[in-house]
Amino acid sequence: MCMKKTVTNFLLLENKQLNNDNFRLLLQSPNPFSDIFPGQFINVEIKEAKEVFLRRPFSILDVNYNQRTISLLVKILGRGSKKLTESAAGQTINAIFPLGQSFTLPDKFDRILLIGGGSGVAPMLFMAKICGLDPANVTVLIGARSVSDHIDVSEYLSFGQFLFTTEDGSLGEKGYVTNHPVFSERLNQYDKIYTCGPNLMMKAIGRKAIENNIFCEVSLENSMACGFGVCLCCVEDTKTGHKCVCTDGPVFNVNDLKW
């Protein structure tokens, strides 16, 4: 049973800058909520931002049902996200949630590889935390340009084995996530691959998963107007026709995509 979608006035409890252009927002709902899963997103109203008309979607990083809070990882990409990162604790943030289809949760003894790039790391951390697997069976591979672009993941380290790549070699393996030996050489040790990040990264991962016949789900990003399936703007051209990224996705199995 899915939780009903609502338009909610959240209280911003905390806005923490994580690095140069990433912020973590902690939002508290006035009402209890339940059953939010990795891959789902929240569509946030941006108030008083010049030339911003539509809401901005962000994937959910974490939830705390007891405290009625949702954490978001907000990366500055344009006017809307920038304005949101300037919000101060105590402000009201209006958002529509929960939106979209989540990743398929793994089976009890699956070995899973979670690959995050950029702000796509958010649902991967959320998945590592709630998947309920033995941490020995969870590998989290995170890529970024440089060490300063990586966010601090120390509170998630106990949920799996964490690996990093940077394009300049300043942290972990040098190169892209697809250059990491766990991906380029040891992919077959995994039962399921989940990924969220830049499209080119996900395509490279998805194609290799298809080649190796490994279950793989990706979380797509498209520009959206509504976020709940009425405007039909954010479509992905899939094997079964145009699908809305906001309601049919954002999570898709790579076998359904024209990759």
Add this chain to the structure above:
Amino acid sequence: MVNLGIKIHELEFKNPVLTASGTCGFGKEIADFMDLSLLGGLVVKGTTLKHREGNAYPRMAETPSGMLNAVGLQNKGVDNFITNIYPGIKDLDTNIIVNVNGSTVEDYVALTERLNELDRIPAIELNISCPNVKEGGMAFGISCASAEAVVKAVRKVYRKTLIVKLSPNVTDIAEIAKAVEGQGADSVSLINTLLGMAINAETRKPVLSTITGGLSGPAIKPIALRMVWQVFNAVKIPVIGMGGIMNATDAIEFLIAGASAVQVGTAIFIDPTIPIQIIDGISSYMECHKIQSVNEIIGSLQC
């Protein structure tokens, strides 16, 4: 208690607030956010005779105070509507209106004949103003002769309330309104989106896959209001106004300009609870101004 009821032709609406086609799906998509039976009406997604995939991505560009879309009437066709959608919405206690599209006059007629069979669809909105399809659509709505031809043909087969949705991309919208009134339209709804365009200066490429698209949102409200007023003064049939309505005040302005009812569209993307807020806001306005019936507001512009 104020009276919000209005009539379009012989069809009664419990209040003058409808959701616009292409912004509320088939109702179920927004049912989490509101009790749909509170609406005056629900104009469902543009429907065609056959399944349409719509245009390629990207289909949307945000603009100052609005957005461009180039969806291109993506829908699963009328058979799917009748078999899979209609049974689930037919018992809603609101007027469900189907937005009807075609590439040829014959398409419009064939589709209308199918909808004639559905007891709980009391009206259709004939869309001769979609700017995002290659054939038909807006082409029918930009000349009096072609608008007359399609309305005449549909009127022959359609027995219930016939609303014709007009394009603002014309020299004189009042002339088109008079032309469709002359062929038996029971009402006109306006405005559909304005043809617009967005360019990415870095890549020198259009933002939309179709290069041009339809502009909606508050950016177009003054134009819509002007056109509603012009059409209201030109025809005797009721006018349904839309274009950038974001709140009750906007809606009341359209009623004052001459609209008997309004449609809320792009605002739903921003906040799907806005249509209900507008209904409540119109009530409050009437109480505050001691207005008994919403009909007293319609066309009450004092120049």
